[in-house]
C-alpha cells in the first residue's frame with residue numbers, strides 16, 4: 001500500500017498532522033454530554049420579550065376605530081352634507097365600525113393576560 005506508506009512517512013515528519021490526529025482521537029473517546037435539564041426553558045426565559053401580538057393587534061384595532069369615528073364625524077357632521085352621499089356611505093361606515101368594535105371587544109383590553 002503506497003498510500004499508507006506515504007501517510008506514515010508524512011506523519012513522521014509533520015507535527016501538525018500528528019497533533020491533529022491525536023486531538024481527533026481524544027475527542028472521539030469523550031462522552032456526548034446531554035444539556036442540563038431545563039436549559040432550554042431558562043434560555044428562553046432569559047431572552048428579551050417581544051411585544052405580545054395580542055396587544056399589538058389591539059393597538060391597531062383601537063387606532064382603526066378612531067379613524068372610523070373621525071371619518072363618520074367628518075361625513076355626518078358637515079353642515080353641507082349631501083343626503084345621497086350620506087345614505088351611500090353610512091352602511092360602509094357602520095360595517096367598518098362593527099368590524100373594529102368587535103375586534104376590540106374580542107381582544108378585551110381590560111382582561112390582563114400578561115404578568
Ligand SMILES: [Zn+2]
Nearest residue numbers: 010014016017
Ligand atoms: Zn502534515
